[in-house]
Amino acid sequence: MSGRRIGVYVCGCGGNISDYVSIDDVVTAVKDEPDVVVARTAMFTCSDTTQQEIIQDIEEQQLDGIVVASCSPKLHTFTFREMSKRAGLNPYEYTQVNIREQCSWTHTDDTAGATEKAARLVRAGIARTRLTEPLEPIVVETVPKAVVIGGGIAGLRAALGLAEIGIAVFVVEKEPELGGWVGGFGEMYPHGKNGRELVAGLVDQVRGRSDITIFTDSEVVGKSGSFGNYEVAIRVNGASAETLTVQAGSIVVATGFDSYAPEPGEFGYGLEGVVTLPEFKRLLDASEGPLEYAGRPVRSIVYIYCVGSRQSEGNEYCSRYCCTAAVHASL
Ligand code: SF4
Ligand code: SF4
Structure with a gap:
């Protein structure tokens, strides 16, 4: 025991979590963890009413650490940090545990397994709150x-x-x-x-x-x-x-980007008439009348998508650019 006083709130998210995870069982599994003073479920933890109830717990039970097991931290970390601040807690005494995107939504076919996983995730969140020291904001002078x-x-x-x-x-x-x-x-x-x-x-x-x-x-x-x-x-x-x-x-x-340089022979690169999109764009920009290539009129064009992207050799990710750039070049 480290002498902390931690409140744990397990959210049902109106069924998003509680339809696949037994949130009562999660509370039962974690309520006796060291330093846990309050452990309960809530239907919508982010609602004003439940936030107010948590603030009341913080004040009445003198909680100094909060764990909310709910959705992705991307969604509500700041909501609950602000709530903690309103209750007089350092906002970094708050830990959010994701049992929705990373648990209930991914294990809809296994309630027992999802419940066990949620309990383990919440235990980890409690341990984190118990063992870490909160950050204190600092102000530094900056060179303008x-x-x-x-x-x-x-x-x-x-x-x-x-x-x-x-x-x-x-x-x-x-x-x-x-x-x-x-x-x-x-x-x-x-x-x-x-x-x-x-x-x-x-x-x-x-x-x-x-x-x-x-x-x-x-x-x-x-x-x-x-x-x-x-x-x-x-x-x-x-x-x-x-x-x-x-x-x-x-x-x-703001160093920008480099376009992919195909290997010689990759999709025919190097053969006459096979060009990259930036090379084609320069050709278009320089063209004043009907498009010509090497002195001959261009009658048909084939676009090869995803070159250099979405492949194990090169970049595995999608550039999220060349689809629209190719369509624009073709207009
Ligand atoms: S805190 Fe997140 S999981 Fe809980 S009700 Fe709100 S959106 Fe749903
Ligand atoms: S933006 Fe389109 S063409 Fe480019 S890599 Fe992604 S899916 Fe392929």
């Missing part, structure tokens, strides 16, 4: 300057946004020119704006501000310090190459 790594559209927008709220900015771009990928695009989906024009406007705004310093043909080569006060080493390439050090309170990484 930022380094933005990348001078593409994201970096330019970030630099302007920061400058507008009074933060001096150093933009570090490894290419000789600002603009990145979008700076080379023509019309873009879905708004139809021209990438080159869009970026040119942003570059003008950035260059027009005295509180934004631009380093092109440059790279960040070192970083030391801590939150709010970093020293960032920037190597400026070129004829008179040098390495500078600037102080910054924050660093924005």
Whole structure:
């Protein structure tokens, strides 16, 4: 026993949990865990009424730790942290245990197994609450300057946004020119704006501000310090190459992306007429009349989707981009 006083609340979620997990049995299984003072079920723990009941328990039972076994922490961690604060507890004395997405919804065919799993998860949450020490928020002075790594559209927008709220900015771009990928695009989906024009406007705004310093043909080569006060080493390439050090309170990484480069022969890449989507987009942007390739009119086009994505060799994930980009290129 560590002398803690912990309250445990097992949510039924109106049947989402209680139809597949016996929440009464979970309470029975955990109520005698060390330092548990209150253990009970609730139909909707996030409801105002139940939150108020928990606050009342905290005050009357002098609870100093709360465990709610309910849904994903993504949904209600902040709800119950705020509730804990309202009751005078450090919000980090609160632990959320997921027995819905990670238990009742995934074991709908096995109530006994789901109930046992839920009890084990709740025991782990109780142990965590009992054994950990709550964080205390701290306030640190920060240097009102930022380094933005990348001078593409994201970096330019970030630099302007920061400058507008009074933060001096150093933009570090490894290419000789600002603009990145979008700076080379023509019309873009879905708004139809021209990438080159869009970026040119942003570059003008950035260059027009005295509180934004631009380093092109440059790279960040070192970083030391801590939150709010970093020293960032920037190597400026070129004829008179040098390495500078600037102080910054924050660093924005806006380094963009690289498109997938197929291996020679992959889906015929390297044969005449087989191109990547970025290469095709450049062809389209440069074309003024009917589309031509190598001096010949293009009559039909085949798109191969997912190249470099969703495969064990390469990237296993879906880029979530090329479907729409290919459709847009075909319009
Ligand atoms: S706390 Fe989560 S699991 Fe409980 S009722 Fe609310 S949404 Fe459902
Ligand atoms: S966005 Fe579409 S084409 Fe690209 S990897 Fe995902 S599913 Fe495939």
